[in-house]
Amino acid sequence: MVGRRLAIPVVLLVMGWAGVPGTVSAASPDLDDSVQKAGEPDAGIVTLSNSEMVAPASAACAPSCGPKEACAAQQGCGDATCDSGCDGLLDRLLTPADGLKNIPVDFGLEILEGSTLSYGGQLRLRLMDEADRIRPGGPARSAYELWRWRNWLDFRVRDVAGIYIEMIDASQFGEEVPVTPIDVNRWDIQNFYLDVSLLKRDNKPVTLRMGRMTLDYGSYRFLSALDWANTRRNFEGFQLMSPGDTWDIDGFIAQPVNTAMFWNPAALGGESPVSRFSDRADRADHTRTLSGLYTVYKGIENHLFDLYWLWLETDNAFDAATGAGSVGGDRHTFAIRWRTDPKIYDECGQVRMAWHFEAEGGFQVGEDNRTIGGVTARRDVQAGFFTTTINVAFPQVMWKPKLQFMYWWGSGDDDPTDNVDQTLSTLWSFAHFYWGIIDHFNGQNLSNISLQCNLKPTDKLTLVTQMHWFDLSSNSDVLYNVAGVPIGTAGTGGEAGEELDLIATYALRKNLKIQLGYSWFWYGSYVTNNPGLNRPDARQFYLQTVWNY
Numbered sequence: 341m342v343g344r345r346l347a348i349p350v351v352l353l354v355m356g357w358a359g360v361p362g363t364v365s366a367a368s369p370d371l372d373d374s375v376q377k378a379g380e381p382d383a384g385i386v387t388l389s390n391s392e393m394v395a396p397a398s399a400a401c402a403p404s405c406g407p408k409e410a411c412a413a414q415q416g417c418g419d420a421t422c423d424s425g426c427d428g429l430l431d432r433l434l435t436p437a438d439g440l441k442n443i444p445v446d447f448g449l450e451i452l453e454g455s456t457l458s459y460g461g462q463l464r465l466r467l468m469d470e471a472d473r474i475r476p477g478g479p480a481r482s483a484y485e486l487w488r489w490r491n492w493l494d495f496r497v498r499d500v501a502g503i504y505i506e507m508i509d510a511s512q513f514g515e516e517v518p519v520t521p522i523d524v525n526r527w528d529i530q531n532f533y534l535d536v537s538l539l540k541r542d543n544k545p546v547t548l549r550m551g552r553m554t555l556d557y558g559s560y561r562f563l564s565a566l567d568w569a570n571t572r573r574n575f576e577g578f579q580l581m582s583p584g585d586t587w588d589i590d591g592f593i594a595q596p597v598n599t600a601m602f603w604n605p606a607a608l609g610g611e612s613p614v615s616r617f618s619d620r621a622d623r624a625d626h627t628r629t630l631s632g633l634y635t636v637y638k639g640i641e642n643h644l645f646d647l648y649w650l651w652l653e654t655d656n657a658f659d660a661a662t663g664a665g666s667v668g669g670d671r672h673t674f675a676i677r678w679r680t681d682p683k684i685y686d687e688c689g690q691v692r693m694a695w696h697f698e699a700e701g702g703f704q705v706g707e708d709n710r711t712i713g714g715v716t717a718r719r720d721v722q723a724g725f726f727t728t729t730i731n732v733a734f735p736q737v738m739w740k741p742k743l744q745f746m747y748w749w750g751s752g753d754d755d756p757t758d759n760v761d762q763t764l765s766t767l768w769s770f771a772h773f774y775w776g777i778i779d780h781f782n783g784q785n786l787s788n789i790s791l792q793c794n795l796k797p798t799d800k801l802t803l804v805t806q807m808h809w810f811d812l813s814s815n816s817d818v819l820y821n822v823a824g825v826p827i828g829t830a831g832t833g834g835e836a837g838e839e840l841d842l843i844a845t846y847a848l849r850k851n852l853k854i855q856l857g858y859s860w861f862w863y864g865s866y867v868t869n870n871p872g873l874n875r876p877d878a879r880q881f882y883l884q885t886v887w888n889y
Contacts, residue, residue: 438889445495454498461491466570466884472875474780474821474867476518479875484515486523486570490530499545502535510571520823525571525598528622542584549579552597557590557634558646558677559700560770561727561783568772568779574598576624588636595624596768627655630767646677646700652767654709668709671721671765675702686736694733701726708761719761725750725783731792742794748774752785752814756830763817771822776808776839778859778880784820786836787811804843810836812866819866828873833865851888857881 440459446452464487471481492506508530512523533551540546555575557563565572577594630652637645650673677700684693703724709717731744750764766783775781775788788810795803812819815834818826838861845855861878868874 452497456496458494458496459492461489461889463490463887463889464488464884466882468880468882470778470878470880472878473778473861473880474827474873474878476520480517482516485513487511487513488570492531500537504531504533504535505529506531508571512570522566522569522571525622528598530572530574530598541582542586544583546580546582549581550577552576553579553594555579555592555594555630555768557632558648559698560773561700561725562650562673562675562767562769563632564768564770564773566768566770566772568770568777571598573768574622575630577630586637586639588638590634591632592634593629593631595626595629597624598622629653642682643678643680647675648677649674650767652765669707669718669721671704671706671708673702673704673765673767675700675725691735694735696729696731696733698729699727704764717759719759721761723751723762723764725764725766733794740794740796742792744790744792744794746774746788746790746792748783748786748788748790749813750783750786752812752817754814754816756816762814763820765824775810775822776806776859776861777841777843777857778839778861778878779822780839780861780878781810781836782820782822782824784824785813785817786820787813800847802845804841804845806839806841806843808839808841810838810864812836828866828870832869833867835864836866837864838862853886855882855884855886857884 440457442456442458444455445457446455466486467483468486469481469483472479487510489509490506492504494502494504496502507528508525509527510523510525512519515523529552531552531554533549533553536548536550537545538548552574553576554565554572555563556565565574574597575592575594576597577592579592579594580590582589630650632648632650634646634648637647652671652673654668654670677698679696679698682695682697683691684695686692701724704721706721708719708721725748727746727748729744729746731742733742734740750766751762752764753760753762764784769782771782772779775783775786781788788808790806790808792804792806797803812834816830818830819828819836821827839859841857841859843855843857845853847853857880859878859880861880863875863877866873
C-alpha cells in the first residue's frame with residue numbers, strides 16, 4: 341500500500357529533477373483569472389510563443405545564457421545564468437497544452453477579429469496521513485489519497501467578451517474516517533460564465549461576469565476559493581469588475597454552489613450535500629445570498645487600501661438541539677485593509693531588506709436566527725476582528741531568509757444567553773493559510789499569535805516553519821472548527837493549543853511542484869477538559885504533487 345501511494349510522486353520527482361527555477365507560492369493560482377478583479381495583480385495567461393513551440397530539438401538543446409548585469413559602482417554585482425537548453429525541451433514535454441493557449445480563432449469574420457481560444461488544466465495528487473485531528477469521525481488515524489483534475493476552455497473576443505468553462509473531478513480513496521464535504525465532487529462543472537465589457541473607465545474595460553464563478557478577494561480571510569480543498573468553492577450570480585488608475589471597484593451578488601460551501605440540510609429548506617457516489621450535478625443553494633462591494637484605493641505611492649462590505653442573507657435557522665443548518669438572518673461585514681512594502685537598497689541599487697506591513701480590521705452587524713427547542717430566537721449581531729502582519733526578507737543573505745509575525749483576533753460571545761451575538765463569522769475564509777495547516781479552526785472566537793520563517797536553500801526549494809499559539813477570545817463562548825461548527829462546552833478552559841508546521845516545496849519544473857508537510861498540534865485546556873473532545877495530541881503528514889498544464 342505504501343509503495344503504491346508513493347509511486348506517482350517518485351515518478352514525477354524523477355521526471356522533473358533537472359527543472360528550471362520557478363517561484364513557489366503557498367496557494368495554487370486560480371486557473372480562471374482571465375479578468376482582473378479588485379485587489380488582485382494583473383491576471384493573464386503566460387505562455388510560450390508559437391515560434392518557441394515549433395523549434396526543432398537541436399535548437400531547443402542549444403545552451404542559452406542570460407546577460408551578467410554588473411552595476412556601475414562595482415564589478416560582479418550581477419549573476420550569470422546559464423541553463424542547458426534541454427531543460428527547455430523537457431519543459432515543453434511537460435506542458436503539452438502550452439501550444440493551445442491564445443490560439444487565433446476569428447474564422448475570417450471581422451466581428452471576431454482578435455479572438456483567441458485557450459485550453460489548460462491541473463492534475464493534483466495528495467497523500468494524507470493524520471491522527472487525532474478535530475474532524476468528523478472522532479479521534480482516529482487515517483491514511484488516504486486525494487485526487488483532483490481540472491480542465492478549462494477560455495474563449496476571448498479581445499477585451500469585449502469571453503466565455504469560460506471548467507470541469508472538475510475530485511475524489512478520495514482509502515479513507516478510514518468519514519468523507520468531508522470538501523473532499524469529493526465527481527465529474528462536475530466547477531465554473532461556467534460569460535464576460536461582457538460594458539464600457540471603459542480610465543481606459544480599462546468594465547466587465548460584467550454572469551454565471552458560475554470563483555470569488556477571491558483581498559487577503560482571503562472572508563472570501564476565497566480554498567484551493568487547499570479537493571473541491572474548490574464557487575458561486576452562481578453576477579460580478580461587476582472595474583479596474584482603474586486610482587480605484588479598483590468590484591460589486592457582486594451570488595449564491596454558493598457546491599459541497600465545499602457547507603450547504604444547509606434539506607430538512608431546513610436547503611440543499612443536501614452531493615453524495616460521494618452520486619452523479620447529480622451541483623446547483624446553487626438558494627437559501628443563502630452573498631452581496632458585496634470591494635474597492636481598492638491606489639492613490640498613495642507604495643500604499644494600498646482595501647475597503648469592503650459583505651452582506652450574507654440566510655433564510656434558514658440553526659437548530660441548537662441537532663446542530664443542523666446554519667445561522668440564519670442578515671450579517672453585514674464592514675472592513676478596511678492597509679498594506680505597504682518598503683524596501684531598503686544597497687549602494688548597487690539592489691534590495692537589501694524588503695519589509696511588509698499589513699493591518700486589517702472591521703465589524704459585523706445584523707441579526708442572527710437560532711432555533712432552540714423548536715423556538716426561533718433572534719439576536720443582534722455585534723462582532724469584530726483585527727489582524728496585523730509584519731515580515732522582513734533578506735534577499736542578499738544566504739538562503740534568503742524571511743521572518744514573519746502575525747496576530748489575529750476574532751471576537752467571541754461574552755454572554756450566549758442574552759440577545760446579542762458577538763461571535764464573528766469568517767464566511768468563506770482561507771483558514772488553512774492563516775490558522776495552521778492541520779485545519780482545526782476558522783478564526784471565530786479565536787486569538788492567534790504566529791511566527792514564521794521562510795528559507796530558500798536553492799532557487800527551487802523553499803522551506804517554511806510556522807508556530808501558532810491559539811486561545812479563545814472569550815471563555816464564555818465555545819470553540820469553532822474549520823467549518824465553523826461549534827465544538828465542546830464553554831467555560832472549560834481558554835487555551836485551544838499550539839501548532840508547529842514544517843513545509844518543504846520543490847519546483848521540479850516551472851509548472852510541476854512537489855510539497856511535503858508535517859504538523860504537530862498540542863491540545864490546550866479547552867480540549868483536554870472537554871470529555872467529548874479530549875484526545876491525544878494530533879499530527880499530520882502529507883505529500884502533494886501539482887502539475888499545471
